[in-house]
Amino acid sequence: MAYTSSGQMEQTTKQPTSEVPKLADVAAAAGVSTATVSRCLNTPDRVTKKTLKIVMDAVDRLGYSPNYSARALAAGRTNTFGAIIPTMENAIFARGIQAFQEELQENGCTLLVASSSYREDLEEEQIRTLTVRGADALLLIGYQRDRRVYEFLEKRKIPAVMTWVSDPEKNLLSVGFNNRKAMKLLADLVLEKGHTSIGCISAETAPNDRARDRVHGIRDAMQAAGLDPAALMVEETQYSIENGDIAFRKLMSGPVRPTAVMCGNDVLAVGALRAASALNMRIPQDVSITGFDDIELASVAPVPLTTVHVPHRRMGQFAAKALMAALNGEEPDSVELPTNICIRDTLGAAPR
Amino acid sequence: MAYTSSGQMEQTTKQPTSEVPKLADVAAAAGVSTATVSRCLNTPDRVTKKTLKIVMDAVDRLGYSPNYSARALAAGRTNTFGAIIPTMENAIFARGIQAFQEELQENGCTLLVASSSYREDLEEEQIRTLTVRGADALLLIGYQRDRRVYEFLEKRKIPAVMTWVSDPEKNLLSVGFNNRKAMKLLADLVLEKGHTSIGCISAETAPNDRARDRVHGIRDAMQAAGLDPAALMVEETQYSIENGDIAFRKLMSGPVRPTAVMCGNDVLAVGALRAASALNMRIPQDVSITGFDDIELASVAPVPLTTVHVPHRRMGQFAAKALMAALNGEEPDSVELPTNICIRDTLGAAPR
DNA sequence: TTGAAAAATGTAAGCGCTTACATTTTTGCT
DNA sequence: AGCAAAAATGTAAGCGCTTACATTTTTCAA
Incomplete structure (x- = not known):
């Protein structure tokens, strides 16, 4: 008995x-x-x-x-991972996080997702919340956050992986891609088509290092092509179709009309597309538009979007693998995934 | 000491x-x-x-x-809720679930979300998983599932709330709306505009009681207007813009061309819109199209969509409140929220 | 066959908290 | 001031599991 x-x-x-x-x-x-x-x-x-x-x-x-609570208490591990993403409102992060989750689930782990609304302070709060809730490890987006946060994670011995970015210089575990290089490659292509007057619709760069890097990438390409990087016309706004529309109209009503508008992501690009057609501009004859991410929206847009394809699913999977390895005491390497340009119908030769 | x-x-x-x-x-x-x-x-x-x-x-x-694990073990409650939704891929459920989560968070509770891919068997599995993981209560979509599941929840004393539906006849806690009535109201309006040849693009009705109810609603209206409900041309497909496009083309290439196409949700409607414009049909002069849900997509569509507005956020909030009440031993009442028709630009008089 | 090492299993001490119940302090009367 | 009832606080027994360590069983070389 x-x-x-x-x-x-x-x-x-x-x-x-x-x-x-x-x-x-x-x-x-x-x-x-x-x-x-x-x-x-x-x-x-x-x-x-x-x-x-x-x-x-x-x-x-x-x-x-x-009983998972009992197990967690006794073992000192919860088998719960946390992910903090800037927004759940659009599909930007959905695919990558979904893959992350699937990979975890296959290994008996659970994912808790929180969103930070692109605000550093909220992100910090969410990180603490998830940690307190017992997250064994975290997935974060980008590098940009107070060093205090990194110290906190260090002290608590909570492995974290930075995603959607890649910078070998940083001494942080990351699984992502080089935003700057990826955007430069697309910009190279745009410049090759003869465009010299370039516009850019970007997410707000202050709180968003990915957005900043992408804008940088365009400037890199301009510089390399002998153009003045400062001539790039940048509109910053939050990610939404509506905002893309508005930003596009602003660019078009400025003193110099760009012949190509490179957008920081597909959602903005679809907004730009809509504005262009509302303004009776033909795409790509009158104006070229590019996106970034290659989410479903890009291929079903009124004119299929030329954009940068990001391997979201693989990123999610690798991120999960890296964190699980870290929890097992291994020292996983950061991985930089290749992006590639997805040529569809919105990029054409410069008018005239 | x-x-x-x-x-x-x-x-x-x-x-x-x-x-x-x-x-x-x-x-x-x-x-x-x-x-x-x-x-x-x-x-x-x-x-x-x-x-x-x-x-x-x-x-x-x-x-x-x-330490939440210790607390959960000692108290016998985890303060964790589960939600199982058919899909995370599109925005249909995003707003409602977001509100649900926010309401929970305000009360110190955590949400775990899982998706069932519109499959009953997967839903059952997820329900068990979340339960084992310690979910105190569950949010589910629709009524349709094996009675075994209800018995399981009953036995484990896990409160559950059915959402996105409302049927006072069912003896189950629900927070939602009457799909059939909502769609009938919109269909009434369509019929008033003189349409007699109606098409419908619906989600697959077999695994989806909401979709079924909505189609029913259209038939109700037809019947009431003296039309033959069996004359409704229904195309069933999964929710996606692409599929809406395809379904619309199918309807338009059938023996009888509908002059109004009522879609089971906004995503399908946007696909239909795209197909229509690809087919050079003017909206609403040549064909009327309606949606359901009123997600962001509806208002930023190429032609703003006439649709049924669903109070997603309130639904999420009430669902959270109901579950928390149930956990406190109260017996919360089901609530049926009103929907309303959102008139924009895609519904017009029947041609000729 | 024997015995030491290896493998399998058992024992029992927590993991960090909540809460029933016991005890002490405060309150509100008379 | 004195007393019973109410309020605040303390005591300690778990919640259901994992795991270090102890014990038993199996393996295998000599």
Whole structure:
């Protein structure tokens, strides 16, 4: 009777199994100790095939499933990961996070997602919340945050991976891509088409290092092509179709009309597309427009969008793998994924 | 020394506070028992103002935050809610779930979201997973699922709220709206405009009671208007812009061309819109198109969409409130929210 | 066959918190 | 001032699991 879960004697009137079975019940049913049951569940190779079978049969028979809180408390790990993304409102992060989640799930881990609304202070708060909630590790977007945050994570020994960015210079684990280089490559292509008057619709660069890098990339290309990088006309706004529309109109009503408008992401580009067609501008004959990300929206836009394809799914998967490795005491390497340009119908030769 | 967390004597070399402080440390620092600290945190009104202050000061000073696993284990509640939605890929559920989450967060609760890909079997699996993970309560979409699932929840005493639907006949807690009635109202309007040949692009109705109800609503209106409900031309497909496009073309290439196409949601409607303009049909002169949901997409579509507005945010909030009430042993009432028709530019008089 | 090393299993001490119950303090009367 | 009831606080027993360590069983070379 050593392992029955309740101290009371067996009643003559048997309980109708309304109670959820616990580890000790399985142990009793299988005639082994709780430690053995625990091993069968967590480290099956430390147990005889025979006992494994007996125990697993008991598990099935009782319909046992472990209490995660108890497990977390005893083991000191929650198997819960956190991700803090700037927004859930549009699809920018959806695919990558989805892949991240799937990869975790396959390994028995859970994901908690929070959003920061592109605000550093809120991000910090969310990081603390998720940590307190017991997240074993975190996925973050970009590098830009107070050093205090990094110190906090360091102190708590919580592995974190930065995503959507890549900078080998930084001594931080990252799984992402080089925004600046990716955008430069697309800009090179735009310049090759003969455009000299370039506009750019970007997310707000102050709180967003990815956006900043992308704008930088355009300037790099201009410089390389012998143009004045300062001539780039930049409109900053928040990511939304509506805002892309507005920003495009602003660019078009300025003193110098750009012949190509490079957008910081596909959502803005679709807004620009809409504005252009509302202004009776033909694409790409009158104006070229490019995006970034290659989300579904890009391919179903009124005119399919020339954009930069980002391997979101692979990024999510690798990020998960890296964090799980870090939790196992390994020292995973950062990975920089290649992006590639996705040529569709919105980029053409400069007019005239 | 009764409440220090470590049994060892104070070392001469003080630890650099690397260890995360625990309840007992706070108790020791405040000079009270662990019970009192716990009460300060959970039921502050059961404690003197004075001790509350002392304890909270200690909490701040030590930077204490409770271990949620331990709390969950001891209290038998996790303060975690689960939501299982058919898909995260488009924005249909985003707003409602976001509001649900915000409401929970305000009350110190966490949300775990999983998706079922519109498959009953996967939904059941996710329900079990979330339950095992310790979800105290669940938000589900629609009514349609095996009775076994309801029994399971009943047995485990896990409150669940059905959302995006409302049927007072069902003896289940729900916070939602009447899909059939909502769609009928819109269909009434379409019929008033003189349309007699109606098409419908719907989600697959087999696994989706909301979609089924909406189609039903159109038929109700036709019947009421003296038309043959069986004459409704229905195309079923999965929710995506692309599929809406394809379905629209199918409808238009059938033996009878509908003059109005009512879509099961806004995403499909935007696809239909795109197809129409690709086919050089003017909206609404040549063909009327309607949506359902009123997500952002609807108002930024090439032609702003006439659609049914669903109060997603309020639905999410009420759902959260209902579940929290249920967990407190109350018996919350189901709530049916009103929808309303959002008239924009895609519905016009029947041609000729 | 024997015995030491390796493998399997068992024992029991927590993990950090909540809460029933016991005890002490305060309150509000008379 | 004195007393019973109410309020505040303290005591300590778990919540269900993992795991260090102890014990038993198996393996395998001599």
